Amino acid sequence: MVEQFQKEFRxxxxxxxxALWFLSLIIPDPQLHYRKxxxFRxxxxxxxxxxxxxxxxxxxxxxxxLMVLAGxxxxxxxxxxxxxxxxxxxxxxxxxxxxxxxxxxxxxxxRYGVPxxxxxxxxxxxASLVAFLIGRPILKLKGYFLALATLGFGEIFLVMVRxxxxxxxxxxxxxxxxxxxxxxFIFDTFLxxxxxxxxxxxxxxxxxxxxxxxxxxxxxxxxxxSEDGASAVGIDVAxxxxxxxxxxxxxxxxxxxxxASVMSTANPETFSLNLSVLIVxxxxxxxxGNLYGPIAGAIFLTFLIDGLSRYQEYSLPVYGLILILLLxxxxxxxxxxLRVRLIYLISYLGRKRRREKVEL
Amino acid sequence: xDLLAPLPQLLISGITFGAIYALVGLGFVTIAxxxxxxxxxxxxxxxxxxxxxxxxxxxxxxxxxLAALFAILVVILIGFFLHLxxxxxxxxxxxxxxxxxxxxxxLFLSSTSALLFGTLPKALPPFAGKDLLELGKVSVSxxxxxxxxxxxxxxxxxxxxxxxxxxxKAMEASSTDPLGADLSGIxxxxxxxxxxxxxxxxxxxxxxxxTPIFYVSxxxxxxxxxxxxxxxxxxxxxxxxxxxxGGLVLGVVESLSIAFIPSGYKDxxxxxxxxxxxxxxxxxxxxxxxxxxxxx
Amino acid sequence: xxxxxxxxxxxxDGVRALNRISxxxxxxxxxxxxxxxxxxxxxxxxxxxxxxxxxxxxxCFKEKEISGLPTxxxxxxxxxxxxxxxxxxxxxxVVENVLTGMHMRIKGGLxxxxxxxxxxxxxxEVAMKEAKEILEQLGLFGRWKWFASQLSYGEQKQLEIARAxxxxxxxxxxxxxxxxxxxxxxxxxxxxxxxxxxxxxxxxxxxxxxxMVMEIADEVAVLNNxxxxxxxxxxVVKKDPGVIExxxxxK
Numbered sequence: 001m002v003e004q005f006q007k008e009f010r011x012x013x014x015x016x017x018x019a020l021w022f023l024s025l026i027i028p029d030p031q032l033h034y035r036k037x038x039x040f041r042x043x044x045x046x047x048x049x050x051x052x053x054x055x056x057x058x059x060x061x062x063x064x065x066l067m068v069l070a071g072x073x074x075x076x077x078x079x080x081x082x083x084x085x086x087x088x089x090x091x092x093x094x095x096x097x098x099x100x101x102x103x104x105x106x107x108x109x110x111r112y113g114v115p116x117x118x119x120x121x122x123x124x125x126x127a128s129l130v131a132f133l134i135g136r137p138i139l140k141l142k143g144y145f146l147a148l149a150t151l152g153f154g155e156i157f158l159v160m161v162r163x164x165x166x167x168x169x170x171x172x173x174x175x176x177x178x179x180x181x182x183x184x185f186i187f188d189t190f191l192x193x194x195x196x197x198x199x200x201x202x203x204x205x206x207x208x209x210x211x212x213x214x215x216x217x218x219x220x221x222x223x224x225x226s227e228d229g230a231s232a233v234g235i236d237v238a239x240x241x242x243x244x245x246x247x248x249x250x251x252x253x254x255x256x257x258x259x260a261s262v263m264s265t266a267n268p269e270t271f272s273l274n275l276s277v278l279i280v281x282x283x284x285x286x287x288x289g290n291l292y293g294p295i296a297g298a299i300f301l302t303f304l305i306d307g308l309s310r311y312q313e314y315s316l317p318v319y320g321l322i323l324i325l326l327l328x329x330x331x332x333x334x335x336x337x338l339r340v341r342l343i344y345l346i347s348y349l350g351r352k353r354r355r356e357k358v359e360l
Numbered sequence: 361x362d363l364l365a366p367l368p369q370l371l372i373s374g375i376t377f378g379a380i381y382a383l384v385g386l387g388f389v390t391i392a393x394x395x396x397x398x399x400x401x402x403x404x405x406x407x408x409x410x411x412x413x414x415x416x417x418x419x420x421x422x423x424x425x426l427a428a429l430f431a432i433l434v435v436i437l438i439g440f441f442l443h444l445x446x447x448x449x450x451x452x453x454x455x456x457x458x459x460x461x462x463x464x465x466x467l468f469l470s471s472t473s474a475l476l477f478g479t480l481p482k483a484l485p486p487f488a489g490k491d492l493l494e495l496g497k498v499s500v501s502x503x504x505x506x507x508x509x510x511x512x513x514x515x516x517x518x519x520x521x522x523x524x525x526x527x528x529k530a531m532e533a534s535s536t537d538p539l540g541a542d543l544s545g546i547x548x549x550x551x552x553x554x555x556x557x558x559x560x561x562x563x564x565x566x567x568x569x570x571t572p573i574f575y576v577s578x579x580x581x582x583x584x585x586x587x588x589x590x591x592x593x594x595x596x597x598x599x600x601x602x603x604x605x606g607g608l609v610l611g612v613v614e615s616l617s618i619a620f621i622p623s624g625y626k627d628x629x630x631x632x633x634x635x636x637x638x639x640x641x642x643x644x645x646x647x648x649x650x651x652x653x654x655x656x
Numbered sequence: 657x658x659x660x661x662x663x664x665x666x667x668x669d670g671v672r673a674l675n676r677i678s679x680x681x682x683x684x685x686x687x688x689x690x691x692x693x694x695x696x697x698x699x700x701x702x703x704x705x706x707x708x709x710x711x712x713x714x715x716c717f718k719e720k721e722i723s724g725l726p727t728x729x730x731x732x733x734x735x736x737x738x739x740x741x742x743x744x745x746x747x748x749x750v751v752e753n754v755l756t757g758m759h760m761r762i763k764g765g766l767x768x769x770x771x772x773x774x775x776x777x778x779x780x781e782v783a784m785k786e787a788k789e790i791l792e793q794l795g796l797f798g799r800w801k802w803f804a805s806q807l808s809y810g811e812q813k814q815l816e817i818a819r820a821x822x823x824x825x826x827x828x829x830x831x832x833x834x835x836x837x838x839x840x841x842x843x844x845x846x847x848x849x850x851x852x853x854x855x856x857x858x859x860x861x862x863x864x865x866x867x868m869v870m871e872i873a874d875e876v877a878v879l880n881n882x883x884x885x886x887x888x889x890x891x892v893v894k895k896d897p898g899v900i901e902x903x904x905x906x907k
Contacts, residue, residue, distance in 0.1 A: 207771070210769060214780060215758075221745060221756075222756050225746055229739065229743035231707075231726070232739075233756055233757045234728050234760040247766065
């Protein structure tokens with residue numbers, strides 16, 4: 001009798017252990033593990049394969065459209081995670097760089113016929129330049145004041161765009177931006193755009209990963225942890241902050257350019273404070289100090305917003321409510337507690353079964 | 361010169377708006393003095409003050425003063441709920457999280473207001489009729505005088521609260537020295553809770569007094585909240601007098617700027633002022649008790 | 657003369673924290689800085705390391721003036737320090753802390769690191785080896801994968817010293833290195849410091865622990881209320897009447 005029980009239990013344990021192992025493969029778990037495996041491991045290959053094959057497996061165009069948006073948000077979140085998640089500085093004006101990128105591309109391609117490939121680089125450069133100009137004075141501020149200053153900058157940019165209609169088309173924006181094209185190949189369907197955006201994202205992830213595992217990544221974390229300690233080991237804190245800011249802006253500028261090339265329009269409504277808030281939420285939900293997490297956060301929030309949109313006027317209040325709830329329950333990011341909670345959940349199921357068995 | 365002719369009138373409207381910004385700024389300062397938290401939903405309190413009064417006046421058909429009173433009470437309740445449901449659960453969270461939570465709350469409040477009250481702007485009738493007083497070349501609406509009066513009363517109230525009552529001093533103590541206050545039996549969370557109520561009340565008063573002059577709509581809270589915060593920083597972050605001075609300066613500068621630049625840029629003026637002050641003198645005009653002088 | 661402080665004056669909001677302090681640290685020696693709390697010792701360290709600017713006077717390191725330079729530049733010239741308030745990087749692992757200490761000695765800028773050029777990779781690998789060696793020297797090697805915040809207080813203090821050493825400084829400023837340490841930890845630290853001194857490092861330390869200072873310091877300077885009371889070998893300073901009075905009174 002006892003042996004029969006033991007066999008049952010062992011089978012169940014085995015099943016749950018295998019389930020746990022499988023899950024541990026795919027769920028990232030930043031803060032509980034030693035981060036030093038900065039090489040590329042099996043999990044990264046799994047992610048890459050998923051990205052490659054997903055749109056072919058699931059060929060709903062609406063899904064493709066959402067993934068394109070998610071990819072753009074992912075690029076934005078990646079840039080901001082270097083600034084916020086690693087270097088610990090708050091920016092509530094990141095959407096402005098997105099807008100700068102969008103409009104640069106829009107103006108260059110519609111009025112001067114610049115090919116979108118070059119417009120992409122020009123957009124990133126313009127955004128970087130603006131970041132350089134305003135970065136020096138603004139980054140001296142800390143905490144709430146930095147948040148406020150970046151917010152202020154974002155709002156000023158928004159007003160300037162709305163008012164200078166000759167350049168930017170004012171409130172209406174710019175239309176008929178040509179699709180992204182490279183060497184004769186035009187990205188006009190959602191599927192093609194998906195590969196474009198996610199290709200760029202993967203490249204940027206590689207760049208960011210290299211940054212993080214080099215001395216620069218440590219410098220970012222040092223600046224976030226203790227500016228005094230950082231300068232005591234020779235780190236030029238102001239220069240590092242400016243550097244991360246510019247990188248984040250460059251990423252956002254590229255995202256803006258790709259957005260314009262994909263959506264064919266650029267208008268002020270797309271880069272309001274709401275977008276800046278959204279990107280910060282993606283970084284927080286993905287986990288600060290985490291590189292893949294914010295991208296997952298980007299996918300999650302993009303789909304969430306799309307899912308909510310069918311409730312029309314209820315969508316915004318519910319969205320605000322969900323944001324607050326997510327912040328209360330997942331302040332370290334969704335992934336961090338998720339694994340522990342899943343382990344708990346799975347083992348709970350096992351324990352429940354065991355209890356029922358014994359009570360027979 | 362003809363360019364200068366509208367200036368005195370703009371000055372009056374600038375002072376009026378400045379008083380409103382001062383009130384909103386006082387709301388920020390009250391919470392910050394108790395807890396070092398910046399409540400980005402402060403502007404929504406202002407908006408809700410006006411909205412609620414409109415609702416009680418037009419839908420429930422209460423007399424004006426009763427409608428205003430109920431509105432203030434409801435907004436104070438909302439302030440309490442905001443603390444209990446959002447701030448208190450996050451009391452140990454880091455700064456970006458708190459910031460995002462108040463932004464989320466602001467979004468929730470403004471969109472719920474759109475849901476419940478519709479998206480059209482609402483106006484309230486002036487308190488004492490449309491008479492305009494003529495002082496020399498300028499005409500001052502009686503409403504403006506009411507606004508200034510309200511600001512003065514609120515300031516007086518806050519002054520008495522902070523410096524003359526035990527409660528006010530307890531609130532200050534819990535911000536300056538949390539451990540010491542805790543050991544003295546002052547519950548920091550209770551102080552913050554009350555601070556939210558007080559600043560919600562101040563915000564709603566500001567909303568009620570300004571809506572007769574300038575309509576209120578579901579999205580007007582965000583901008584007014586930001587400008588109020590800017591006013592508080594401008595005048596000297598953390599000081600009541602700073603919020604008043606900052607508010608008046610901001611209001612006047614903003615109003616006068618209309619004479620010189622296209623009106624669409626008016627909202628940007630506040631942010632330009634903000635960037636200037638943060639760059640040149642982050643402590644604000646009158647200095648700040650919250651920032652130490654070292655290495656800012 | 658490795659470090660030379662000349663007529664330094666520093667005021668804070670009307671209080672004179674340092675009043676015309678002059679002292680010198682010779683290369684290869686261990687100098688102690690003592691005095692009751694509030695005497696201005698940490699202020700002096702802030703001034704030397706560049707976190708504050710003197711109101712008048714100057715500070716020279718390796719015969720060149722450094723007063724007024726930003727902290728990171730002073731660090732790059734060879735001044736390392738630890739902090740009274742323990743500024744360990746809690747969001748990184750132990751070995752990463754030490755690696756950050758080697759920031760100046762590893763190759764790479766923002767762009768080149770992102771592109772992971774081969775010379776950056778080799779530089780990182782070499783640095784990693786050296787970091788582990790440093791940890792081993794200070795006895796922290798066993799926990800190299802742990803996050804710095806998971807170490808005990810005493811170990812974190814040692815980690816801070818390891819980080820400062822990783823930069824291979826010429827002068828190391830230690831701000832109360834044994835404060836909060838248990839007796840065996842403090843003894844171990846004193847041993848480590850003596851060993852360091854033998855490698856040619858110059859040490860300048862703030863310490864209250866009389867015994868330790870007397871043991872390892874070649875020279876001691878005593879501050880009180882921003883004034884320099886005495887400067888010289890430990891035995892001489894110990895007997896100085898001004899010093900005795902200062903410590904007695906402050907009790």
